[in-house]
Amino acid sequence: MPTKTAAQKRAQAKVEYDAFLAECPSRQLLDRISDKWVALILAALGSDGPHRTRGERAGGPRAMRYSELSRRLAGVSQKMLTQTLRSLERDGLVTRSVTPTVPITVTYELTELGLSLHQVMRDIKKWAEAHMNEVLANREEYDASLP
Template structure:
C-alpha cells in the first residue's frame, strides 16, 4: 500500500506522516488563524481593525498569518485605489466554510477555561508531590 498522500491523487489520511492535509491542520491549529477567521466572520476588516481586535498580536504575526491565510485561499485581500490605499481582508468561500468550526473552538475555549486551568493546577501539584516515571519504549 502506497503511503503517499496528496489530495486528488491518493487517499487523504492525516494520520500518515507525508499527508498534505497535515499542513492544513497545522495552519488551522494556529491560535491567530483561529481568531482571525472568527473575527472576519461578520465581514471585511482593515489591518488596523484586526490588530486592535486581536489584543496581543504583533504587526509581524498579523502580517505573516494573513499572508498564509491568503496563500491557502482562506482570506481575500482587496486593495482599493484611494489615497492612501485602503486594504481590506475578508473570508473567501473556503474561509467561510470553516468559520463555524473556528467560532466553536473559540467559544468552547472560553466556556471551559476555568476547568482547564484547574486541571493544569491539579496536575502540576501532583507532579511536584510525586515524580512520574518516564515510559520506556
C-alpha cells in the first residue's frame, strides 16, 4: 500500500467529513461557529446592521480594534472576547494585526475564510432579529399550554 502525503490524507478526509458521525472533526468547527460570540464577532467585523459606530463605513468588512469590538458586543466579558478572538485566529477566520504605536494598536479583521462565513452568519443574525416576535409569541403559547 503506497504511503499518502499529508495533502492526500486531507483531501481524502475532506470527502469523508460527515458531521452526523460522532468522531467527525467537522463537529468541532460546528461547535465553534454556533457560539453566539463567534456569530456576533463575525457580524461586527462585517460592519452590517444599523448600529454602526462613529466613523464606521457601511457596506463591507473592516478591521476593528479590540475596544471597538468590546463596545459593539454588549455583555461580552474581556476574557470571553479574548478567548473567542484567539480561537477565531487559530482557525484562520480572523487575523490580528499589531501596529507599533504608543500605545500599541491591535486590530482584528476577517480573513478570506472568515469572509466566506460572514454572509451566512449575518443572514442568521438578520433572521433572528426579523423573527424574534414570532418566536416569543410561540414560547408564550407553548408555556401557557403546559399544565
